[in-house]
Amino acid sequence: xxxxxxxxxxxxxxxxxxxxxxxxxxxxxxxxxxxxxxxxxxxxxxxxxxxxxxxxxxxxxxxxxxxxxxxxxxxxxxxxxxxxxxxxxxxxxxxxxxxxxxxxxxxxxxxxxxxxxxxxxxxxxxxxxxxxxxxxxxxxxxxxxxxxxxxxxxxxxxxxxxxxxxxxxxxxxxxxxxxx
Amino acid sequence: xxxxxxxxxxxxxxxxxxxxxxxxxxxxxxxxxxxxxxxxxxxxxxxxxxxxxxxxxxxxxxxxxxxxxxxxxxxxxxxxxxxxxxxxxxxxxxxxxxxxxxxxxxxxxxxxxxxxxxxxxxxxxxxxxxxxxxxxxxxxxxxxxxxxxxxxxxxxxxxxxxxxxxxxxxxxxxxxxxxxxxxxxxxxxxxxxxxxxxxxxxxxxxxxxxxxxxxxxxxxxxxxxxxxxxxxxxxxxxxxxxxxxxxxxxxxxxxxxxxxxxxxxxxxxxxxxxxxxxxxxxxxxxxxxxxxxxxxxxxxxxxxxxxxxxxxxxxxxxxxxxxxxxxxxxxxxxxxxxxxxxxxxxxxxxxxxxxxxxxxxxxxxxxxxxxxxxxxxxxxxxxxxxxxxxxxxxxxxxxxxxxxxxxxxxxxxxxxxxxxxxxxxxxxxxxxxxxxxxxxxxxxxxxxxxxxxxxxxxxxxxxxxxxxxxxxxxxxxxxxxxxxxxxxxxxxxxxxxxxxxxxxxxxxxxxxxxxxxxxxxxxxxxxxxxxxxxxxxxxxxxxxxxxxxxxxxxxxxxxxxxxxxxxxxxxxxxxxxxxxxxxxxxxxxxxxxxxxxxxxxxxxxxxxxxxxxxxxxxxxxxxxxxxxxxxxxxxxxxxxxxxxxxxxxxxxxxxxxxxxxxxx
Numbered sequence: 001x002x003x004x005x006x007x008x009x010x011x012x013x014x015x016x017x018x019x020x021x022x023x024x025x026x027x028x029x030x031x032x033x034x035x036x037x038x039x040x041x042x043x044x045x046x047x048x049x050x051x052x053x054x055x056x057x058x059x060x061x062x063x064x065x066x067x068x069x070x071x072x073x074x075x076x077x078x079x080x081x082x083x084x085x086x087x088x089x090x091x092x093x094x095x096x097x098x099x100x101x102x103x104x105x106x107x108x109x110x111x112x113x114x115x116x117x118x119x120x121x122x123x124x125x126x127x128x129x130x131x132x133x134x135x136x137x138x139x140x141x142x143x144x145x146x147x148x149x150x151x152x153x154x155x156x157x158x159x160x161x162x163x164x165x166x167x168x169x170x171x172x173x174x175x176x177x178x179x180x
Numbered sequence: 181x182x183x184x185x186x187x188x189x190x191x192x193x194x195x196x197x198x199x200x201x202x203x204x205x206x207x208x209x210x211x212x213x214x215x216x217x218x219x220x221x222x223x224x225x226x227x228x229x230x231x232x233x234x235x236x237x238x239x240x241x242x243x244x245x246x247x248x249x250x251x252x253x254x255x256x257x258x259x260x261x262x263x264x265x266x267x268x269x270x271x272x273x274x275x276x277x278x279x280x281x282x283x284x285x286x287x288x289x290x291x292x293x294x295x296x297x298x299x300x301x302x303x304x305x306x307x308x309x310x311x312x313x314x315x316x317x318x319x320x321x322x323x324x325x326x327x328x329x330x331x332x333x334x335x336x337x338x339x340x341x342x343x344x345x346x347x348x349x350x351x352x353x354x355x356x357x358x359x360x361x362x363x364x365x366x367x368x369x370x371x372x373x374x375x376x377x378x379x380x381x382x383x384x385x386x387x388x389x390x391x392x393x394x395x396x397x398x399x400x401x402x403x404x405x406x407x408x409x410x411x412x413x414x415x416x417x418x419x420x421x422x423x424x425x426x427x428x429x430x431x432x433x434x435x436x437x438x439x440x441x442x443x444x445x446x447x448x449x450x451x452x453x454x455x456x457x458x459x460x461x462x463x464x465x466x467x468x469x470x471x472x473x474x475x476x477x478x479x480x481x482x483x484x485x486x487x488x489x490x491x492x493x494x495x496x497x498x499x500x501x502x503x504x505x506x507x508x509x510x511x512x513x514x515x516x517x518x519x520x521x522x523x524x525x526x527x528x529x530x531x532x533x534x535x536x537x538x539x540x541x542x543x544x545x546x547x548x549x550x551x552x553x554x555x556x557x558x559x560x561x562x563x564x565x566x567x568x569x570x571x572x573x574x575x576x577x578x579x580x581x582x583x584x585x586x587x588x589x590x591x592x593x594x595x596x597x598x599x600x601x602x603x604x605x606x607x608x609x610x611x612x613x614x615x616x617x618x619x620x621x622x623x624x625x626x627x628x629x630x631x632x633x634x635x636x637x638x639x640x641x642x643x644x645x646x647x648x649x650x651x652x653x654x655x656x657x658x659x660x661x662x663x664x665x666x667x668x669x670x671x672x673x674x675x676x677x678x679x680x681x682x683x684x685x686x687x688x689x690x691x692x693x694x695x696x697x698x699x700x701x702x703x704x705x706x707x708x709x710x711x712x713x714x715x716x717x718x719x720x721x722x723x724x725x726x727x728x729x730x731x732x733x734x735x736x737x738x739x740x741x742x743x744x745x746x747x748x749x750x751x752x753x754x755x756x757x758x759x760x761x762x763x764x765x766x767x768x769x770x771x772x773x774x775x776x777x778x779x780x781x782x783x784x785x786x787x788x789x790x791x792x793x794x795x796x797x798x799x800x801x802x803x804x805x806x807x808x809x810x811x812x813x814x815x816x817x818x819x820x821x822x823x824x825x826x827x828x829x830x831x832x833x834x835x836x837x838x839x840x841x842x843x844x
Contacts, residue, residue, distance in 0.1 A: 086279060089301045095277065098308040139305055146300035150279040177295050179278040180285065 007048035013060025316366030333376035342576025441569035486732035501784020546702030556664030562672025616643025620658035791839035
């Protein structure tokens, strides 16, 4: 039997969940024994194989049209989708901007910040993606496995990956279930 | 007793027990959020839904009383689904993002409940409707965005404190917690007892000191007592790495049953005085750090000299434990013949109450918690808003139960606004008030005494004239008292008895005449003063503090903040030895300063206002050079070859006391 293929991507997050994934240290070698890591934001190949992967992992919430595209692409190309970390699961820190209007947040970010000079301008190049409300991944595409945590502990990530690599669905409980 | 079967476990419980409590008795855990064992059931969160055989829908176990042969199931797919749904709805309403909340990671009952149900995500995302944060209060912050509307705080504020400051504004999902009619908390009627913080299940009420300072799993708990006043409330001191994190009321303490006031909860957190860290001796006009040996040598010489020349005076704080006060008395009063040997408090009213107990040949005051059964409170010269606040909470929580309150105070009584009758007599006319009420009781025929009845109108007029209280007020008061079955009398610490028991004696006989004190009950309590006020009086340390010229004074201040008035008196000292925890005007003027423990570091015994003997445990370890009050006094005794006895009980028990002494 061929090794299951894994691809990951990050969206509106801090990349901390991928850092936590690297924190599994040498155990990543055990994972590689079991799976074929294809595309990740921290390796050369950035997009999941067009031919599909077995497991897709998404970090971060969805806060613009580009993220929407990433989420849809991953969902289309993977069999099981994992939402990794509080931003992907709940919306997380980026979702705090949902308590304000989009206009307020953009104005704050590009015009009103103390470090912005008087020429502050909200970017409006038509090439750019369009910002939206911040959403958890499951608000945009169906998610199969939720791994909350800010970030999820390396042990939790290792557990999730090794279970999935061996064809089991991980169940998070006790010290592995942390929203932080 | 009724019989109930919960999860196939059959138990017998008293009638009226709720299903939730019955389950607890059977050792079955039902998750809850709005329930709190010290508050009346509310049935607001629906987390405790259970299946009851024969009932059409799931039932909230916290408000459902058991009925005979009831069959309950707590852990079925239906109840589990319901719990998850309830939590889903709660999470969807506010900002419950955990990573930046100080209670996340074990201290949040909401998060714990979600973990217990194995929730990995929120099936319904939040609606992102923001609420305002109220940070106007000096001691805590109200973060409505984290509130789950369980109303524990609202109930604690009303039921336990009787303050009714907190309430809910708006309806449904728009509901939010407010103070008064929407006043910022800092400007509201809040008395800063902090009970709302202690019962909040989430991070909606955050105190300014302990947030992020240590979670439950990181702190140590020290069950001890507060030495803020003579009530001696049980407290739970939370520390981490020998640092004070938070103080909470001890729900298990029979004295206060979990309730504490600002003095116990917040004031210790705001302590900003500088600590005395080494002994100090004045050399060439300036206070210089010294070794214990140097400092004690000066103390030994000065005290010995002053004792021989009969110009030694000694004053101790009533915040210190019995052990220290007893040693202090043995050394300075019994052996060195210092005069006066007293406390900063003087304790005139308590001194008078001891004399009265001596005259009566028995104790005559009762227990504070008898107040919970009272149907009429008569408060004489008390300010339960500033001092003895917990007694004030006990009074105020009775008011919604239609208990009458009568305040009698020569000053403005802070409880006058809630009183059914508030008498403000002229200064020095408390005795006339008692005569006036008695005359009114006679006139209205509530007390039958034909000999005195004829004179009652005349007496009433006279009392009215002397007190400037209209006769109608006396008659109204008499009517309120006479129509109650279980009146309770509180004597404040501002009765101004000048050590003379006459007023107390009159009050005592008055209590008899209105059936507050009978052969079977003693509904009378004097609030006394500081923590060990009664102890000091029992040891005879309650004289007036006056100093002759050229007096050498030994002051065991501990951590007390001595009043300006006393400081002024003490400035007359020619030589001052101060045993203190913190720098103050007194230490600045002192000739020798000896560093000592503060209340959180000191272990010792306290006798509270109703004679309950309690032990304070040390919650913190003092700095290196700091010694306990007892240890310093023992050093002095040994340097001066004074025999001391650490046994104090036998001395105290022999003295007449207004209250019966007993350890719990």
